[in-house]
């Protein structure tokens with residue numbers, strides 16, 4: 001079948017790219033999505049139920065390989081497998097990061113990605129509840145609203161942060177967020193509004209769109225170094241589709257590199273060892289970055305009101321060292337007693353409880369994605385906490401949690417400490433951090449701008465092929481990664497049309 005554009009992956013970025021192509025051009029667009037073609041299950045639409053999708057049919061169910069830095073544990077890595085991708089199963093927190101993130105991308109040589117240039121793209125994507133402002137947009141496809149009617153677990157973090165001296169942060173999507181306040185979510189009327197809902201879903205009857213769901217792209221096809229299309233598996237058969245203009249890879253930070261590697265674009269030594277013909281020797285799969293999230297500081301409480309919003313409701317941006325310009329710790333409140341499986345064995349979770357989850361936003365550790373075999377399983381290694389600086393930053397975050405938990409607002413709520421059971425020594429805290437380390441589910445960087453794609457997201461040395469998803473971030477943003485991924489896809493749409 002012949003198309004003008006083939007978009008691989010109808011996830012967060014793919015929905016944006018395909019929708020903008022349909023709206024701005026008269027192109028015929030094929031979208032190939034491995035997961036389900038509907039995103040209307042209550043576990044998807046109700047933001048309070050997002051955790052129920054972990055390990056379900058809507059999750060690729062990847063994991064990071066064990067490493068001594070995380071006490072030899074395998075760490076689950078959820079990825080959305082449904083239209084809307086991870087944007088259909090995520091925790092709906094809508095956060096851009098810090099202006100220095102994007103200025104940093106530009107300073108690395110990626111022209112056009114500084115904050116002032118990408119701000120209009122962020123604004124274009126959103127429908128902010130307060131209407132248009134200098135740094136917010138109105139009327140865009142993604143509704144963004146602050147959490148209202150805060151759950152006691154969310155209020156306790158805000159009140160404790162303020163009594164510790166932090167400023168109140170009414171809107172964390174300002175250029176340089178610092179302080180404590182409510183989350184902003186991509187919800188409306190209490191329902192998730194994913195990139196599928198906001199961008200591509202409304203266009204699904206467009207006659208120029210062919211959406212193949214349940215279809216897994218296996219290989220890219222080439223004429224010399226020009227990408228001509230894709231080979232994919234659908235309904236038990238192998239199909240090929242050609243793109244007269246371009247193929248846009250939007251399969252996310254794990255599967256975009258997987259497709260490139262299988263297609264001969266990657267580190268020559270790795271590919272040759274697997275017998276894959278090398279088309280372009282590029283560091284695909286290297287530079288994996290993710291935010292380590294400690295799960296968690298857990299406390300027993302009285303029975304609290306039912307969970308609401310996205311199970312959190314508030315967050316705190318903080319610097320682990322006063323000289324840092326950009327906050328490197330983002331801590332979220334949890335309305336449930338969340339603990340990693342390994343911590344839960346040591347500290348049985350209480351029937352009623354809450355948690356504090358500190359995440360490291362500017363990690364120095366770098367991981368990788370590699371093929372174990374041609375079109376076979378992957379080796380995904382985050383290398384969480386391999387850099388000592390990351391451990392030091394989280395030690396400071398543990399100290400902050402300890403300080404917060406003894407502020408009056410938490411004292412009123414907490415019946416007893418569960419994990420940890422008391423203040424810890426440095427050695428105990430290091431061991432706690434290694435056992436509490438989980439993923440914020442924010443892998444990025446595996447097809448990085450600069451080394452794998454150029455600043456217009458075209459793969460170096462290859463024609464007709466772009467990557468547009470979280471994998472192109474050269475460095476991870478200093479907050480959750482969804483809004484920046486949508487911004488990247490908006491940029492790709494501008495390059496294409």
Ligand SMILES: Cc1cc2nc3c(=O)[nH]c(=O)nc-3n(C[C@H](O)[C@H](O)[C@H](O)COP(=O)(O)OP(=O)(O)OC[C@H]3O[C@@H](n4cnc5c(N)ncnc54)[C@H](O)[C@@H]3O)c2cc1C
Pocket residue numbers: 008009010011012013014032033034035078079080081082083084085086087089090091092093094095215216217218250251252253255256259440441442443469470471480481482483485
């Ligand atoms: C559980 C969870 C919670 C999160 N919480 C938040 C949050 O609250 N806030 C936030 O900002 N970020 C959050 N994130 C991260 C955020 O959702 C992601 O950074 C973002 O959605 C990534 O978008 P993407 O387009 O790069 O990839 P994805 O959205 O994952 O899209 C990739 C798509 O490609 C498809 N695909 C993959 N391989 C193939 C193939 N071979 N053939 C065809 N299709 C394929 C996948 O099925 C998927 O639909 C969370 C993520 C998860 C998983």
